Amino acid sequence: MDFKVDEDWEEWTPEKGSFLHHMAAGSAAGVVEHVSIFPIDTIKTHMQCQRCPVNSTVLRMNAFQTAKKLIAEDGPLRLFRGVSTMLGASLPAHALYFSVFEACKKSFGADSAELTPFQSGAAGVIATISHDFIMTPMDVIKQRLQLGYYAGVLHCMKTMIRQEGFRGLYISFPTTFFMNLPYSMIMVSTNESIKKVLNPSGDINVGAYIFSGAVAGAVAGALTNPLDVAKTRLQTQMLSLEEPTRVRPCAQNPKGISLNKPPSCQIQSSAPHIMLQAEKRMPFQYRGLLDAMFQIYKQEGIKAFFRGVGPRVCVHAPSVAVSWTTFEVLKNVLAGEDH
Known part of the structure; x- marks a missing residue:
């Protein structure tokens, strides 16, 4: 039996496949995004966890020194430790994110050819909230594995629940929420606006997708780095301040x-x-977002909030470009197959 969709692909009903298209394209986009930039994310996590008091004479390692140290200890695969957490979580999280985003875009009128930065940003914020409920616990586990602790995902999760309770898995959720609200607003509105300027026809344009995504990711990543530092500290605060013991x-x-x-x-x-x-x-060392930011500022100064900003920009520029390019291309390809 032939199945055809004669109506606009943006309008979803149970009889049509556009919602499933968004889920499939979003899942693929999430996997490609996280795996491709994971080594840079590992370096960023290590840099943000370096504690250098204001009056300390100890020099913190830069991105290249951090990468060299990790590779020297365990080889190149050390930069991919914890990547399995992203493979498992990014599929449902990104499927939900892009599906909710596309539905909100239509509801808010952001799917037109006109520039709609506020409507697009609002759609991104709502999609981000649903995404973070899934990703936050796995992001906590990912960062602890990146730092060299625990034998694997299950060992980390069981130990955390036993020692810290479920609160440990979601302790950074308020910080993640408040960080991702401005991040998502800035990233989505910038991405959608540049994309519409460069590609007003709405046809597949990989160059426009990559450029708009890269600019949007870089700008949003740099502006929200202070909150990301606080989030990383909250998620790793129960670990030793020293290097993991080599047994x-x-x-x-x-x-x-x-x-x-x-x-x-x-x-x-x-x-x-x-x-x-x-x-x-x-x-816990930190009681929450405000306490973490106050302690970091008091003990390490304002510079601490910009640790890892270089790797963070290097993470988010390509990740947004790769993720949104993958999504836009697959979305249009899958929609075209039904016509």
């Missing part, structure tokens, strides 16, 4: 990775396996 390699832990070392735990080698001493739950 003796063995059959169960061939690379000698620190399985878990928050301030409350110590790790010792006991052949032929690694043993964890008794765990003791410790209080």
